[in-house]
Amino acid sequence: MEASLPRSKYEEDVFINNHTSVWGSWWKDHQWGYKCCKQTIRNSYCTGSAGIEATEAAADLMRANITRKEAAEEMPAPVEEKRLATWGTEVPDDLVLDEKKLSESLKKEDERRREEKDERKRKYNVKWNDEVTAEDMEAYRMKRIHHDDPMKDFLN
Ligand SMILES: [Zn+2]
Structure with a gap:
């Protein structure tokens, strides 16, 4: 069956x-x-x-x-992070900058950047550890935008 x-x-x-x-x-x-x-x-x-x-x-x-x-x-894009740091809230709104001091600071910042490119000089350059003024900070910020910002080509 x-x-x-x-x-x-x-x-x-x-x-x-x-x-x-x-x-x-x-x-x-x-x-x-x-x-x-x-x-x-x-x-x-x-x-x-x-x-x-x-x-x-x-x-x-x-x-x-x-x-x-x-x-x-x-994760935020590194570029965005950098731009936030550049134009972020780290600078108080009521910050008043001395224009004369600022132009001096800009010159110093230029000088510092030139020296920074020179490894030999930078080794012995300690003066920037002393005192940093608001103008110095602003000069640093302004130069940083122009020199380091990956978006600078769009700004110019
Ligand atoms: Zn099978």
Whole structure:
């Protein structure tokens, strides 16, 4: 009696390509697959548990990459940070600058920058550790915009 029955009346119940489960025994991301190896390619050969591990490792890697990408996107761009520091709130609104002092400070700042380029001189240059006036700070800020700001080409 049993022998006369077909092994299966459904085509899906026939194991193919070494799979130990039938096509359609697994469902993921709107795709049918094989439960034995979690593959969604019908013509694929069974890769068993090794295939499952490989698939999960790939998924882990993808999740790690997404997390890393999201973290990178949350970080402010370095250019924005620098511009905030340049025009940010570090200078009080009621700051009154002496124009004469400022022009002197600008000259000193120019000089300092020239000397900074000269490694030999800079080693012995200690005078800038002494006293920094508001004008010196402003001169530094102004020069920094002109010399270091990556957006300077757009400003000029
Ligand atoms: Zn399989």
